[in-house]
Amino acid sequence: MTSAPATGRGRERRGRERRGRKRRGRTRRGRTLAIVLVVVLLLLAVVVVVAEFVLRGVVDRTIADQVEQSLPDGTTGTVDAHVDGVVIPQLVGGTFDRVHISSDRLTVAGIPLAADVTARDLPVDGQGAVHDVDGTVRLAAGAVKDLAAYSPLFERLRLIDGGVELRGTTSVLGFDIGYAADGSVAVQSDGRGVTITPETVRITNSSLGLDLDDIPGVSDVPVPVCTAQFLPEQLRVRSLRVTESAATVRVTADELPLSEDGLRTTGRC
DSSP states (O other), X not given: OOOHHHHHHHHHHHHHHHXXXXXXXXXXXXXXXXXXXHHHHHHHHHHHHHHHHHHHHHHHHHHHHHHHHTOOTTEEEEEEEEEOSOHHHHHHHTEEEXXXXXXXXXXXXXXXXXXXXXXXXXXXXXXXXXXXXXXXXXXXXXXXXXXXXXXXXXXXXXXXXXXXXXXXXXXXXXXXXXXXXXXXXXXXXTSSEEEEXXXXXXXXXXXXXXXXXXXXXXXXXXXXXXXXXXXXXXXXEEEEEEOSSEEEEEEEEEEEEXXXXXXXXXXXX
């Protein structure tokens, strides 16, 4: 016959075993829940990454297409676009904070060039305006010569370090004089063009036997070149760097409307 203390100890042991099994069950369930949560979070992270990757490609290409379709008359080419930062929260917020647009395959009025531009606050729906537009336009030496067609005061234009060389003809004392002049280039104060000022002048048709240091109407006579006619109306030229291989122009705008008229309408001088 089992004594009362032995029976009590058995019940106590069985109770401890039941409590242990419950604790182990709760631990296993907790571990299982933690694993499930980790797996779910990993899956969500993968979905977000894939969505970001897909959306970025779509958004970048859409912006590039819209820019190409809105280029000013006389401008053709393809562009690349890139939205900085994570795309999804910017889509939700309705504005892309910073967009980078570039192209090395643009042609403006027959002149090939490359452009690199950043803009802020681009509306997702494409309506309104962008702000703090800042970019550079690069013209290779071979392309700059075609700019002579936009000035009646010289016939050919060539880049040199720090300036340009102009070539043309003028009349002096009844003689048609061919000349070459090295000139400085400065940005006009209103940002709508640049001014070329011939400084050193050389006679190129030496058969005339003339030796002139200055040619009236050429030496030190500023030659304005309107750049606004190639750019959307709000853009202004801010600086210019010239080497013998390329001319690099910095352009800015505080605000640039995204309407068709805003982008296609070029400036005047």
